[in-house]
Structure formats: structure tokens, C-alpha cells
Amino acid sequence: MIDFGYNINADRQIDYDRNDRRLARYILEHEPTFRICISCGTCTATCSAGNFTYLNLREMIVLIKRGEAKNIKSDIEKCMLCGKCQLACPRGVNTRNIILTINRAIERLDF
Amino acid sequence: MKDLTFDFFVVPFALALIALLGILAVKYSGWIRGFSSEDKNLMRKGIFSVKSLYALKEVFTESLLHRKMFKRNILLGYMHMSFAFGWFLLILTGNIESRIYSRVHINPPYYPIFLKYFVHDKRVLTFELTSVPGIFRFLMDLILFMLLSGLVLALIKRARSNWFGLKRTTRHTVFDRTAITALWLIFPLRLLAESFTAGQYLGGGFLTNNLGRLFANFLPVEYLSYPTWWAYSIMLGIFFITLPYSRFMHIPTEVLLIFLRNWGIKPSKGSSNISEIEVYSCPRCGVCLDACPVYAVKQNSTPPVYFLQTVRNNKIKENVTFDCLLCGKCQEYCPIGIHNNALRISQRAAFFNNSNGSFDYLPQPLIRKADVAYFAGCMSHLTPSIKKSMLSVFTKAGIDYNFLDADGSICCGRPLIMAGKEKQARLLREHNRNLIIGSSCKVLVTSCPICNKVFKEDYNLNIEVLHHTQYLLRLVEEGKLNMVKSARKVVYHDPCELGRGSGIYEEPRILISKIAELIPGANERTDSICCGGSLGNTEISSGKRHEIKNLAIESLLINQPEIIVTACPLCKKTLQNDTEIQVADISEIVVGALAKNEPATTHQKMEINPVLW
Ligand code: SF4
Ligand code: SF4
Ligand code: SF4
Ligand code: SF4
Ligand code: SF4
Numbered sequence: 007m008i009d010f011g012y013n014i015n016a017d018r019q020i021d022y023d024r025n026d027r028r029l030a031r032y033i034l035e036h037e038p039t040f041r042i043c044i045s046c047g048t049c050t051a052t053c054s055a056g057n058f059t060y061l062n063l064r065e066m067i068v069l070i071k072r073g074e075a076k077n078i079k080s081d082i083e084k085c086m087l088c089g090k091c092q093l094a095c096p097r098g099v100n101t102r103n104i105i106l107t108i109n110r111a112i113e114r115l116d117f
Numbered sequence: 118m119k120d121l122t123f124d125f126f127v128v129p130f131a132l133a134l135i136a137l138l139g140i141l142a143v144k145y146s147g148w149i150r151g152f153s154s155e156d157k158n159l160m161r162k163g164i165f166s167v168k169s170l171y172a173l174k175e176v177f178t179e180s181l182l183h184r185k186m187f188k189r190n191i192l193l194g195y196m197h198m199s200f201a202f203g204w205f206l207l208i209l210t211g212n213i214e215s216r217i218y219s220r221v222h223i224n225p226p227y228y229p230i231f232l233k234y235f236v237h238d239k240r241v242l243t244f245e246l247t248s249v250p251g252i253f254r255f256l257m258d259l260i261l262f263m264l265l266s267g268l269v270l271a272l273i274k275r276a277r278s279n280w281f282g283l284k285r286t287t288r289h290t291v292f293d294r295t296a297i298t299a300l301w302l303i304f305p306l307r308l309l310a311e312s313f314t315a316g317q318y319l320g321g322g323f324l325t326n327n328l329g330r331l332f333a334n335f336l337p338v339e340y341l342s343y344p345t346w347w348a349y350s351i352m353l354g355i356f357f358i359t360l361p362y363s364r365f366m367h368i369p370t371e372v373l374l375i376f377l378r379n380w381g382i383k384p385s386k387g388s389s390n391i392s393e394i395e396v397y398s399c400p401r402c403g404v405c406l407d408a409c410p411v412y413a414v415k416q417n418s419t420p421p422v423y424f425l426q427t428v429r430n431n432k433i434k435e436n437v438t439f440d441c442l443l444c445g446k447c448q449e450y451c452p453i454g455i456h457n458n459a460l461r462i463s464q465r466a467a468f469f470n471n472s473n474g475s476f477d478y479l480p481q482p483l484i485r486k487a488d489v490a491y492f493a494g495c496m497s498h499l500t501p502s503i504k505k506s507m508l509s510v511f512t513k514a515g516i517d518y519n520f521l522d523a524d525g526s527i528c529c530g531r532p533l534i535m536a537g538k539e540k541q542a543r544l545l546r547e548h549n550r551n552l553i554i555g556s557s558c559k560v561l562v563t564s565c566p567i568c569n570k571v572f573k574e575d576y577n578l579n580i581e582v583l584h585h586t587q588y589l590l591r592l593v594e595e596g597k598l599n600m601v602k603s604a605r606k607v608v609y610h611d612p613c614e615l616g617r618g619s620g621i622y623e624e625p626r627i628l629i630s631k632i633a634e635l636i637p638g639a640n641e642r643t644d645s646i647c648c649g650g651s652l653g654n655t656e657i658s659s660g661k662r663h664e665i666k667n668l669a670i671e672s673l674l675i676n677q678p679e680i681i682v683t684a685c686p687l688c689k690k691t692l693q694n695d696t697e698i699q700v701a702d703i704s705e706i707v708v709g710a711l712a713k714n715e716p717a718t719t720h721q722k723m724e725i726n727p728v729l730w
Contacts, residue, residue: 086528098659
């Protein structure tokens with residue numbers, strides 16, 4: 007085939023039926039404010055651990071909702087639970103409890 | 118005199134007493150056997166030392182006289198004292214009295230308790246206080262009267278708890294209710310039994326004799342007295358049998374706790390048996406209910422009285438365990454001095470089995486050596502004016518300092534501890550410890566009370582750790598800072614971790630008084646209300662946090678201050694969003710007071726934005 011400099015991207019469709027949404031359901035059940043995050047990223051901007059690593063709470067929340075959180079375990083371990091994200095969040099998302107709930111879910115749902 | 122020393126009605130009492138002693142022996146020896154060898158050593162050394170005398174004194178003032186309850190409210194104190202001290206006196210005096218009548222020195226244990234059934238001494242006239250038996254009869258009736266007055270108060274408390282300084286009272290379990298009904302019936306039954314017997318044979322003291330004679334006029338006392346003695350014995354039996362399963366388990370356990378504490382045994386990290394003994398020492402008096410800000414906003418199962426119950430019954434609920442600010446106010450109120458925060462934290466740890474964490478991503482910076490190390494902490498990084506004020510003070514006072522976490526906030530680890538993740542916290546501690554030790558500082562200054570507490574208690578640093586309130590006061594007293602006092606009215610909010618957590622109440626007040634006019638709020642010092650922002654609570658909704666914050670603000674504004682000053686970055690951030698008036702950290706007002714004296718450079722003015730006087 008002649009290379010015109012274009013190619014077809016791999017399929018990026020999110021298949022909610024196939025994704026593992028157990029974690030999202032578990033968090034919603036235990037911390038309802040998980041629902042009201044608007045992905046503004048303020049939490050990530052202020053994150054103590056994010057200053058040194060690629061810990062990104064905003065992204066994590068999005069991926070969990072989609073059921074695509076793959077590195078969740080190693081990411082979440084880096085959190086210092088310092089609470090800056092929670093204080094900065096404009097929506098009043100209980101981020102520390104989301105993190106603790108993820109911790110528990112990892113143990114209980116066997117991620 | 119009837120020479121009779123046994124009757125079958127003593128059986129229910131005697132059996133229940135034996136059962137009770139058996140249960141207690143099994144429980145207590147189990148706890149003590151489970152002590153660490155360190156604690157056992159402390160016990161061995163303590164038993165025959167002067168510490169046991171102090172313990173005895175404390176048992177007398179607290180378990181019997183209820184000194185702390187008296188301090189909280191006279192009626193409440195008297196009610197508890199009349200039951201505890203009254204019953205104690207009844208047993209003690211009764212035993213002495215029974216010696217007077219019995220010819221042998223060792224009596225069966227029931228003998229003094231049912232003495233008036235076995236002995237009706239007609240030789241002594243009722244009010245004859247000149248003879249020894251007469252004096253004892255009088256005394257015994259007086260003590261019974263005291264107990265009954267306590268009972269009347271207990272009944273009144275049901276309807277009018279606010280007279281007793283309690284806005285709310287506790288919900289009780291079935292065992293509690295059975296035990297308390299038995300307890301409340303014991304003394305009226307004793308009064309009746311003794312009165313009927315006195316009516317039948319004459320004798321008795323001023324109370325029982327007169328009542329007895331009165332009853333004899335219209336009641337067949339000779340038929341009533343025997344069944345009443347039975348009822349009295351059965352009631353005692355019911356009380357003893359239900360005691361280990363009810364709130365009244367606190368009576369014997371509290372005594373054990375006082376001795377153990379005096380011998381130096383404390384709850385350690387990761388719980389211990391002394392924590393379990395504390396759990397059983399809670400009488401569910403409910404004093405902590407009124408203290409708890411979370412309870413005040415209708416989160417009903419948070420206060421220790423209910424939390425401890427879940428621990429005791431092994432029915433711990435995750436959300437209840439985490440729905441507590443760890444503000445420590447309940448601890449200050451608790452007459453037993455139960456370490457509720459330590460208990461709660463150790464229970465939280467039970468919810469994480471293998472939570473690992475690794476902070477090896479943290480860089481090891483090159484540390485410049487200096488006299489003073491400053492650790493701002495995450496929360497001060499979030500409230501930059503505090504951190505900048507401190508740096509400005511260091512510069513103005515000419516201090517050789519090193520800003521340890523200048524390159525980004527590294528948490529001190531206390532929030533992790535509060536969440537029950539001690540293992541992870543230890544890793545952060547190691548990192549910070551290297552930083553601090555590496556700086557070779559003599560003084561470590563923190564702006565956040567949370568960091569301050571953890572550095573002092575858990576880091577084992579061997580250097581002086583000061584919160585900036587203390588450090589600033591020291592600089593002022595050493596004449597390194599010149600400040601101008603203004604006439605503005607300031608109210609001070611005691612941060613929980615600084616006040617109740619670390620006992621720092623006076624330094625901030627002295628410092629503020631040097632800068633402005635300090636006026637009181639409604640809840641000062643140990644009584645202050647948490648701002649609601651606490652990192653201790655991971656469950657609470659932001660709505661409830663908001664309500665708690667409003668309680669705190671309301672209490673601060675009572676005397677119409679012009680400015681609220683606090684000494685915690687988290688408090689500042691939490692309070693400032695909801696008040697009309699200005700909220701400032703103590704370091705900011707110090708800089709404000711300096712600014713007039715030696716005007717800050719334009720650059721500093723822009724950056725620090727000091728509180729304008
Ligand atoms: S609590 Fe965790 S996620 Fe939030 S700011 Fe701190 S380190 Fe980052
Ligand atoms: S700051 Fe709050 S709303 Fe914004 S992304 Fe983070 S959690 Fe979501
Ligand atoms: S915890 Fe303390 S204040 Fe609360 S009920 Fe028990 S003894 Fe009373
Ligand atoms: S620590 Fe504070 S919030 Fe927790 S139970 Fe005690 S008073 Fe209530
Ligand atoms: S922020 Fe202040 S008042 Fe609020 S919990 Fe912390 S120490 Fe207590």
C-alpha cells in the first residue's frame with residue numbers, strides 16, 4: 007500500500023460492558039461524593055505525592071469510572087493521605103475516603 | 118437475740134456473688150496474662166511501691182467520691198457518689214457492725230448484709246447514741262438514707278437530665294436496663310426488709326425503726342418481712358449476675374485500670390490489653406455525648422460511649438470507626454480518662470490488612486546545616502501566607518534557619534497514623550527523620566500542630582520541637598522581634614492538635630496579648646470546638662463538616678471580636694471561608710505587628726499580605 011502519511015488508529019472505543027467496573031461500584035457505594043467529581047484536576051495540581059511521582063487523582067477517578075484502572079494498586083500506594091487534595095477540591099469530593107476505599111477494595115475485591 | 122446465722126434466702130445472693138467473682142477472675146487473669154513482658158514487669162515493680170498508694174488515693178477520690186463528676190456538675194457528682202461511696206460505706210460499716218454482734222471473728226460474707234434479719238437487738242433504744250451498737254444503727258440508717266437520696270436523684274435525672282449538666286443521656290442495652298432496675302430496687306427493698314423486721318421486733322435506727330413502727334400500725338409486718346428479705350437477696354443476685362455484661366462492669370474494672378495506670382502501663386501503639394480494660398471501664402455515663410461535635414450535628418453513633426460498646430460487643434462498624442474527628446474533646450470530658458483516640462486509631466488499623474506503601478520515590482536532598490530547621494508541612498504549603506510569614510520572621514530576627522520542605526510538601530505521617538496506617542507512616546517518618554537529623558539543627562519549628570505532635574511523640578528526635586506559637590513567643594521574649602500592640606479585639610481558636618493534642622494553650626494567648634486585645638470565645642482551651650476540617654475523620658460529609666464549622670464560629674464570635682486568630686493552617690483554611698470577619702494565623706499577626714515598626718519591603722508586602730493593624 008502506498009504510504010500517504012496517514013494510518014488508521016487502533017480502536018479507542020470504551021466498551022463499558024467488557025470493562026471491570028467493580029471498583030467504581032464499590033467506591034460509589036462507600037463514598038457517594040465519587041459521583042460529583044468534575045475532573046477539574048485541582049486535586050492533582052496540589053498533590054504532595056504528585057510533586058514527586060505520576061500520582062494523578064483526577065485521572066485515576068476517570069479511569070476507575072470507566073473500569074480501566076490498571077495500575078491502581080501501585081499508584082495509590084504513593085499517596086501520603088495528607089489531605090491537600092481534599093481541601094483544595096472545589097466540589098467537596100471526599101478524596102481521602104476515596105483513596106482509603108480504593109485501598110480496602112484492593113484487599114477485598116482482590117485486584 | 119435470735120441466734121441464727123443462716124437462712125435459705127441468702128442463697129441467690131451467695132451464688133450470684135460466687136459466679137460474679139468467678140467471671141471476673143477469668144476475665145482479669147486473661148487480660149493480665151496477655152500483657153507484654155514489659156507491662157508485666159511494670160506491674161511487678163509497681164505492686165509494692167508507693168505507686169499503689171497513689172492508686173488507692175485515686176480510687177478513693179475518683180471511683181468512690183467521683184471528684185471529676187462533681188467538677189462537671191454537683192448534682193451529677195452527688196448522685197454518683199451516693200451510689201458508689203454510699204454502697205462502699207454500707208459494706209464497710211456493716212462489716213464492722215456485724216463484728217459487734219457476732220461472737221466469732223469470721224462471718225460468712227452474707228452475714229453483714231442480712232444482719233438485721235439475723236439480729237434484732239432490743240436492748241438498744243433507737244436514738245441512743247451513747248452505746249456503740251446504737252451509733253452503728255444510726256450510721257447504717259444514715260448511709261441507707263444517702264443511697265436512697267441518690268436513687269431519687271437518678272429518677273429525677275431520667276426526666277430532667279439538664280439539671281445534671283447533661284443535655285443528652287445514653288441509650289441502654291437490655292443488660293444495662295436489667296442491671297439498673299435491680300440496682301434501683303436493691304436499696305428500697307433493703308429499707309423495707311429492715312423496717313418490717315424492726316416493726317416486728319422493735320429495734321432499728323432512726324429511719325427503719327420509725328418506718329417499721331408506722332408500717333406495723335396497718336400492715337402485717339410479721340408476714341411481710343421474710344418475703345422482702347428474699348426479694349432483697351434475689352435483687353442483689355440479679356445485679357451481680359448481670360453486672361459483667363452491663364455498664365456496671367466498670368465498677369470493678371475501673372479500680373483495676375487505676376492501679377495499672379499508676380504502675381505506668383499505658384495504651385501503646387497497635388492496641389494492648391489495657392485498651393480492652395479501658396473499654397470495660399466505661400460506665401456509659403454519657404458525658405462524652407455533649408462534648409462531641411459530630412454528635413452535635415446528629416451523627417449519633419460516633420461518641421465513645423457507643424463506639425466503645427461496639428468494641429466491647431465485637432460489633433465494630435467501619436463507618437462509625439472512621440466517623441470521628443479525633444478532636445479529643447470527649448477525652449477531656451471523660452471522667453474515667455479513657456484514651457479514646459488511641460483506641461479508635463488502633464481499631465482503624467484493623468481494617469487494613471496488608472496495605473503497603475512505598476515512598477522511595479522521595480528525593481534525598483542535600484541539606485544545609487543550620488541552627489533552626491523549619492518544617493512547614495503540607496497544610497502550610499496550602500496556606501502560603503503562613504509559611505511566608507514565618508520565613509520573614511526568621512529573616513527579621515536574624516536566625517540561621519533551614520527550610521526543610523521548601524521543595525514541596527512531604528507529609529509528616531500523622532494523617533496516615535490517624536487513618537490507621539501506622540506501617541506506611543513509619544516509612545514517611547524515616548524519610549523526614551533523615552532530613553531533620555541531617556540538618557543538625559538544635560530546634561525544629563513547625564507551623565502545623567499535626568506535624569508538631571507527631572515529631573514530638575513518634576520521631577524520637579532528641580532535639581527541641583516547637584510549634585511556631587512557642588517559637589515566636591521565645592523570639593519576642595528574647596527581644597529579637599519588636600512589635601507594636603494594637604487595640605484590635607482578637608479571639609483565639611484553640612486548634613485541637615495543638616491544645617488538647619499537645620497541651621499548648623498559654624503560649625499563643627501570651628503572644629496575642631502582646632499584639633492585640635485578647636477577648637474570650639464561648640469555648641476555650643480544652644473545651645474548644647473543632648473547626649470541622651480535621652484529617653482525623655475520613656467518613657464525614659462536607660455538609661456535616663460545614664455544620665461543625667458553624668458551631669465553632671458561633672462560639673468564637675460570641676464577644677464580637679474583630680478578627681479570629683488561630684495557630685493551625687488547616688483551621689485557618691477551614692474557618693476562613695465562612696466568616697465575615699478576618700481569620701488569620703498567629704504568625705501573620707506577628708508579621709502585621711512588625712510591619713508597622715519596620716515597614717516591609719514592597720516585595721514582602723505583596724507576597725505576605727500581612728494582617729493590617
Ligand atoms: S492525600 Fe494523597 S492524593 Fe491527596 S494530595 Fe495528599 S498525597 Fe496527593
Ligand atoms: S479537585 Fe475534586 S472535582 Fe476536581 S478533579 Fe479532583 S476530586 Fe474531582
Ligand atoms: S467514654 Fe468516658 S465520658 Fe463517655 S460514657 Fe464512657 S466514661 Fe463516660
Ligand atoms: S474525638 Fe471528637 S469527634 Fe471523635 S468522638 Fe471524641 S469528641 Fe467526638
Ligand atoms: S484543623 Fe484545627 S480545629 Fe480543626 S481538627 Fe485540626 S486542629 Fe482541630
